[in-house]
Amino acid sequence: MTRFDTIVIGAGMSGVTSARMLADAGQRVLVLEARERIGGRMNTDRGAGFPVDLGASWIHGIDGSALWDLVQALDIPTLEYTVGSFQVGGRPIENFDGDGRAMDEAATQRWIDDVEEADRLLVDEIAASSAGDTYLDVTERALDRTGFDPERIDEIREFFRHRVEEQCGAWIGDLDAHGLDEDAIEGDEVIFPRGYDELPRRIGAGLDVRLGSVVTRISRSSSGVVVATSDERFEAAHAIVTVPLGVLKSDAITFDPPLPAEVAGPIGRLGMGVFNKVFVQFPTRFWNDGTYVIRALGEAGESWHSWYDVSAVSGIPTLLTFAAGPFGRRMQQLPDEEIVDDALTALRGLYGAAVPEPQAHWVTRWGQDPYSEGSYSHLALGSSHHDHDELAGPVDGVLHFAGEATWGDEPATVGAAYYSGRRAAERVLGRPVDLAAFAAAITERERTEGR
Ligand SMILES: Cc1cc2nc3c(=O)[nH]c(=O)nc-3n(C[C@H](O)[C@H](O)[C@H](O)COP(=O)(O)OP(=O)(O)OC[C@H]3O[C@@H](n4cnc5c(N)ncnc54)[C@H](O)[C@@H]3O)c2cc1C
Known part of the structure; x- marks a missing residue:
C-alpha cells in the first residue's frame, strides 16, 4: 500500500485548498472525491452553453476579504450584485x-x-x-x-x-x-459570470484527485490513518476530512475508533440546513x-x-x-x-x-x-459558535477536519471553506501558509503548464 503524507477527503473548496497548500509544500497528497467532479457545493452547470451556479453564487462582501483577494489574483471576472444576502x-x-x-x-x-x-x-x-x-x-x-x-x-x-x-x-x-x-456584510457582493466553480477547479488542477472515490471508513492510530473506499485502502500520516456536516451526521463514514466527544459533540449539535x-x-x-x-x-x-x-x-x-x-x-x-x-x-x-x-x-x-x-451548517438551538471551530479537531494529532461548518467566523460560505482549508494545511505543516504566495503559485503553474 502506497503511503501518502496526507489524504484529503473531498474536493470542494476546503479540500482543494488544503491539498494544494500541502502539495506546494512538497507533500505527497491524495484527494479522494466521491463525485465525478471537483467543486462540491460550488457546482456550475454549463450544459445550456452558459453557466448556471447550482451551488454557491456570491461572495457576500468583498471588503477585507482574503477570498476576494484570491479571486482577483487569479483574474477571475465578477459582476457586482449586492443583494445576495x-x-x-x-x-x-x-x-x-x-x-x-x-x-x-x-x-x-x-x-x-x-x-x-x-x-x-x-x-x-x-x-x-x-x-x-x-x-x-x-x-x-x-x-x-x-x-x-x-x-x-x-x-x-x-x-x-x-x-x-x-x-x-x-x-x-x-x-x-x-x-x-x-x-x-462588508462592502459589495459579487457573482461569477464564468461560473463560481472555476475557483476550486483552478486550485485543484494538477493534484492527484481520484474522482468517484466514496470514502466509507477512516481508521487512525498514533502513527497515522488508513482511509478506505469500498474497494481500496490508502495510508497516510494525516487525513483532512472535508465532507459536509450533513455527511458526518449521516454516519456514511465510520471512524475507527469513534470520534471523541470534542468533535462528535459539535457534529450532533450544529444544524445542517436545506x-x-x-x-x-x-x-x-x-x-x-x-x-x-x-x-x-x-x-x-x-x-x-x-x-x-x-x-x-x-x-x-x-x-x-x-x-x-x-x-x-x-x-x-x-x-x-x-x-x-x-x-x-x-x-x-x-x-x-x-x-x-x-x-x-x-x-x-x-x-x-x-x-x-443539506446545503450548509447553522447554529441550531443548543449549539454555540465555539462548536464550529471545535469540529476542526485535530484528533490524536492525525485527523483534521475542514469545510464551511468548521469555521466559526462566517460558516456556510465559500470563504469559510477556504480559510478552514488553509488552517488544516497549516496544522499539518506546523507553520503558517502565506495566501499571496499560494495564489501566485497557482498562476505561475498555469503559466508554465500553458493552461
Ligand atoms: C444552493 C447553495 C447556495 C450557496 N450559496 C452560497 C453563496 O452564494 N456564497 C457562499 O459563500 N456560499 C454559498 N453556499 C455555501 C458554499 O457553497 C459552501 O459553504 C462551500 O462551497 C463548502 O465547501 P466545502 O469544501 O466545505 O464543502 P463541499 O464543497 O461540500 O466539499 C466537500 C466534498 O466532499 C465530497 N464528499 C462527500 N462525501 C464524501 C465521501 N464519503 N467520500 C469522498 N468524498 C465525499 C463531496 O462530494 C464534496 O465534493 C451555498 C451552498 C448551496 C448548497
Whole structure:
C-alpha cells in the first residue's frame, strides 16, 4: 500500500485548498472525491452553453476579504450584485405588498424603515437573550417592542422568517438566538459570470484527485490513518476530512475508533440546513430594468418571496428564486414541473399575464444529495459558535477536519471553506501558509503548464 503524507477527503473548496497548500509544500497528497467532479457545493452547470451556479453564487462582501483577494489574483471576472444576502435596501428592489400590489417609493421607504427599526431592537434582544432562546423568541420580543400595528408586524415577522431560511436553510424556531451573529456584510457582493466553480477547479488542477472515490471508513492510530473506499485502502500520516456536516451526521463514514466527544459533540449539535435554488428563464423580461430583486411581502410571498435577476450571466431574462428551510425540504420531494408551476403562480400573482411560459428551468435538491445531505451548517438551538471551530479537531494529532461548518467566523460560505482549508494545511505543516504566495503559485503553474 502506497503511503501518502496526507489524504484529503473531498474536493470542494476546503479540500482543494488544503491539498494544494500541502502539495506546494512538497507533500505527497491524495484527494479522494466521491463525485465525478471537483467543486462540491460550488457546482456550475454549463450544459445550456452558459453557466448556471447550482451551488454557491456570491461572495457576500468583498471588503477585507482574503477570498476576494484570491479571486482577483487569479483574474477571475465578477459582476457586482449586492443583494445576495437578505437585505431590504441598498440596491433597487421591487417590493410587492401582502396583496400582491407593487409598492410605491413612499411605501417602500416605510418598509425599509420598519425593518431597520425592528433590527435595531433585535440586536438588543439578542444581546439580552439567555441560553435556550431561539431566534424566533428574540424576534418576537423585538417585534413586541416596535409598537407597530399587527399588519406591519406580520410582514416583518415573515421577513425575519424568510431571512433565516435563506441565510441558514433552517426554521426560525430551530435556530439559536445567536444564529445570525456572523451575518454582517462588508462592502459589495459579487457573482461569477464564468461560473463560481472555476475557483476550486483552478486550485485543484494538477493534484492527484481520484474522482468517484466514496470514502466509507477512516481508521487512525498514533502513527497515522488508513482511509478506505469500498474497494481500496490508502495510508497516510494525516487525513483532512472535508465532507459536509450533513455527511458526518449521516454516519456514511465510520471512524475507527469513534470520534471523541470534542468533535462528535459539535457534529450532533450544529444544524445542517436545506436551501434550494430554482432558476426560471423567460423569452421576455416583464420586470423593471435595473431591478436587482423582486420581493413579495405577507401572503403574496408566503412560499416564493424573492426573485433575483441573474440575466446578466446568460444574457437571457432569468430569475433565481429559493426554497429553503421546511419549505425547501418539502419542495425537493416534488417533480420539477410542479415546482416551477407553483413558483410561476406566485409570480403571476404579482405581474399577472405579463409572465410568459418559461423556456428553461433548473431546480436543485441539495437535501437529497448523499454527498452533501443539506446545503450548509447553522447554529441550531443548543449549539454555540465555539462548536464550529471545535469540529476542526485535530484528533490524536492525525485527523483534521475542514469545510464551511468548521469555521466559526462566517460558516456556510465559500470563504469559510477556504480559510478552514488553509488552517488544516497549516496544522499539518506546523507553520503558517502565506495566501499571496499560494495564489501566485497557482498562476505561475498555469503559466508554465500553458493552461
Ligand atoms: C444552493 C447553495 C447556495 C450557496 N450559496 C452560497 C453563496 O452564494 N456564497 C457562499 O459563500 N456560499 C454559498 N453556499 C455555501 C458554499 O457553497 C459552501 O459553504 C462551500 O462551497 C463548502 O465547501 P466545502 O469544501 O466545505 O464543502 P463541499 O464543497 O461540500 O466539499 C466537500 C466534498 O466532499 C465530497 N464528499 C462527500 N462525501 C464524501 C465521501 N464519503 N467520500 C469522498 N468524498 C465525499 C463531496 O462530494 C464534496 O465534493 C451555498 C451552498 C448551496 C448548497
